[in-house]
Amino acid sequence: MAVPVDARTLAVEQMRLGDHAFAHYADDEARWGVLGVFAQLGLARGEKVVVLADPAVSDDEVFQRLFPHAGSSEAAREHGQLEFTSMRELIHPQRHFTAERQMGRLREETEQALADGYAGLRSVIDMAWVQDLEMDIEGVMHRELHAEALFTDRRYAEICTYDRRRFAPETVEAMRLGHPVALLEQPGQLGASHSEQGLRLVGEADWSTREQWSAAFRAALAGSGCDEPLTVDLTPLTFLSVTCAAEVLRQVNRSGSRERLEVHCTPFHADLFRRLGARQIEALVLVESEGATR
Structure with a gap:
């Protein structure tokens, strides 16, 4: 399925705090490119980076995929600037996802990042968590379309990335249209x-x-x-x-x-x-x- 390019489409390098972006992939090898650039730029700009990857992929493998040359990213991980978690851990102790709980926790994480001296918070969210938590897609779509409050003060940025093999084409397109920013599928395109x-x-x-x-x-x-x-x-x-x-x-x-x-x-x-x-x-x-x- 071809994903359209329109007036809201940007390259991932142009993202900044305050942006809420849609990303997509249909290849397990290619899915890391955009997310890696986003995470690397966040560390370079003095922001805290939180990664909520596909729950089926280990944190160590995600780290290697996002930061193939490691370097200073290893220190960022050790010192807490780079953190790997999951939607299940984020909403704990609640067992069921609600938009209110998730957004509240992301606000808390943003405030904590600022208190710790970071310029802001950016998160990578692979929407594979939807199946992991057996969440209905209507609830997810509602959250995606009503998350403006997280971004208005331009201290938080987020990529929501969708596997086109997991989600129906009409869902992918609705999510693309529902985000203020849609990203090119790969860096260099x-x-x-x-x-x-x-x-x-x-x-x-x-x-x-x-x-x-x-x-x-x-x-x-x-x-x-x-x-x-x-x-x-x-x-x-x-x-x-x-x-x-x-x-x-x-x-x-x-x-x-x-x-x-x-x-x-x-x-x-x-x-x-x-x-x-x-x-x-x-x-x-x-x-x-x-x-x-x-």
């Missing part, structure tokens, strides 16, 4: 979404994604008239190679005269476009912005 406003690209534009990058621009240029303004949002990109930037200018030149093409991008990427000759394209307007609009 490129996602493209087309709308009436234009084209939005998220993730990494490099040699491995260049064909997808080129095809997305061709479709956007072909789908808009030359007398209509076209907006291309590149602010969600985490990487833009020289080759891919040059491809943008090449396609714009080949598409013929155009009324206006706005490219929204970071100052760094705007400078790259100018160095490659963007000033010579009259219809091209670079709109500088610091990162994706949230």
